Amino acid sequence: MKKYIFKRVLISIFTMLAITLVLFILLQLMPGSPFNDEKLTATQKAALNAKYGLDQPLIVQYAKYVFNMFKGDFGVSYNISKNTPISQLIQSRLPISIAIGGMAVALGAIVGLFLGIVAALKHNTFWDTFCTIISVLGVSVPSYVFALGLSYTFGFKLSWLPMLYTQNSPIASSVMPSIALSLFTLASVARFTRTEMMEVLGSDYMLLAESKGVYGGPLIVRHALRNSLIPIVTVLAPLIVDLMTGSLVVEKIFSIPGVGSLLVTAIQSNDYSVVIALSFIYSAMYIGIMLAVDILYGIIDPRIRLAKEGTN
Numbered sequence: 170m171k172k173y174i175f176k177r178v179l180i181s182i183f184t185m186l187a188i189t190l191v192l193f194i195l196l197q198l199m200p201g202s203p204f205n206d207e208k209l210t211a212t213q214k215a216a217l218n219a220k221y222g223l224d225q226p227l228i229v230q231y232a233k234y235v236f237n238m239f240k241g242d243f244g245v246s247y248n249i250s251k252n253t254p255i256s257q258l259i260q261s262r263l264p265i266s267i268a269i270g271g272m273a274v275a276l277g278a279i280v281g282l283f284l285g286i287v288a289a290l291k292h293n294t295f296w297d298t299f300c301t302i303i304s305v306l307g308v309s310v311p312s313y314v315f316a317l318g319l320s321y322t323f324g325f326k327l328s329w330l331p332m333l334y335t336q337n338s339p340i341a342s343s344v345m346p347s348i349a350l351s352l353f354t355l356a357s358v359a360r361f362t363r364t365e366m367m368e369v370l371g372s373d374y375m376l377l378a379e380s381k382g383v384y385g386g387p388l389i390v391r392h393a394l395r396n397s398l399i400p401i402v403t404v405l406a407p408l409i410v411d412l413m414t415g416s417l418v419v420e421k422i423f424s425i426p427g428v429g430s431l432l433v434t435a436i437q438s439n440d441y442s443v444v445i446a447l448s449f450i451y452s453a454m455y456i457g458i459m460l461a462v463d464i465l466y467g468i469i470d471p472r473i474r475l476a477k478e479g480t481n
Contacts, residue, residue, distance in 0.1 A: 174464055181460045188452045189238060192445050193231050243446035248438040249431075255446045258431065263450070266420075266427035268339070270412035272347035277354030277412075278405060284355070285362020292367060300359060307356025313418040316349035320422060333424040346423045350416055354408045361401050406462045410455045 218224045222233065237244065243255035250258060288300035323345060324332035334342040417429035428447060435443035 177460055177463045181456050184456055185453060186235070188456075189235050189449065190231070192448055192452075193234055196441055196445050197227065238446075238449060243449070244442045246440055246443055248440040249434055249443060255443055258443065259428065259446065259450065262426055262428045262431050265334075265339075265425060266429065269343045269346050269425065269427070270350065270409075272343055273350035273412045274354060274405075274409050276347060277351035277408075278358055280351075281355040281358025282362055282401070284359040286366060288359065288363040289366035297363075300363065304356040304359045304363075307352040308360070310352075311418075312349045312353060312416060313422060315352055316346065316419050316422045319345040319349055334426070342423070342425075346419050346425060349419055350412050354405070354412065357404055357408065358401060361404050365400050402462055402465055406458050407455070409458050410451065 215224070222230060241256060243259070245251075246253050246255055246258060284300040284303060288297045291297050320332050323329045330344055331338060331342050334346075417433060419425070420427045420429045428450075432444065432447050434440075435447070
């Protein structure tokens with residue numbers, strides 16, 4: 170198992186290095202400049218490039234870029250908040266997006282698993298139809314539509330929850346956006362769980378377990394659900410990153426000061442250093458999640474680990 174994890178970690182590190190190279194190249198190819206103010210003279214622009222090290226050879230810029238980025242130093246903002254460390258800009262926003270996204274992932278995964286299991290166990294009954302309808306609605310209707318409906322009903326009409334995000338009440342402010350963001354995850358997990366559970370429940374493996382006297386909850390959890398988890402984990406992994414890095418539209422509806430709005434502002438103002446920093450963080454989170462999923466594969470089904478170790 171240690172050898173398996175070590176190889177996965179090495180692959181992840183090399184992937185991150187490749188991503189930093191691509192990000193750096195894209196940074197150089199982007200049109201325009203962070204210093205597009207027409208009031209600046211050529212001499213002033215040259216001074217600014219020298220100040221931020223943009224006049225150095227590309228190989229030197231890249232070496233510093235990689236070294237500083239892996240230390241957590243993403244440089245400073247050029248336009249959004251001049252000379253403010255980017256880590257400081259992100260530090261106040263990323264936890265909010267992660268908290269709301271984490272709540273959405275937990276809610277979507279738990280409820281989706283429950284609905285998928287119920288639909289599989291109650292196949293061709295009212296409960297199966299009910300769960301299927303919820304899944305179709307969750308996949309078909311955009312999250313911002315649910316967000317608007319929740320805001321109007323529970324925020325405006327009933328006044329149960331704050332319509333806009335407020336730092337004074339972060340938990341209550343996170344309920345509606347988390348529910349809105351969780352519905353697509355809920356629907357996706359429910360559909361995959363239902364499909365995989367039905368396939369596993371009809372397999373010879375389950376008949377063998379029943380013949381050994383395994384019934385009820387242990388049969389469903391230890392045998393049916395465990396053998397259905399790999400496809401579910403696979404579809405859940407990218408959704409986790411999407412939710413935890415924020416949804417721009419939902420953030421706008423609830424005025425959430427997350428990283429999604431920061432990214433759009435950075436793009437509009439040509440603040441390339443902020444754009445690249447957020448892209449790097451997104452990539453790092455995605456690779457981290459996929460690494461965790463890869464390790465989970467080996468835990469859930471040791472045959473996968475042994476197969477990969479045998480081919481390497």
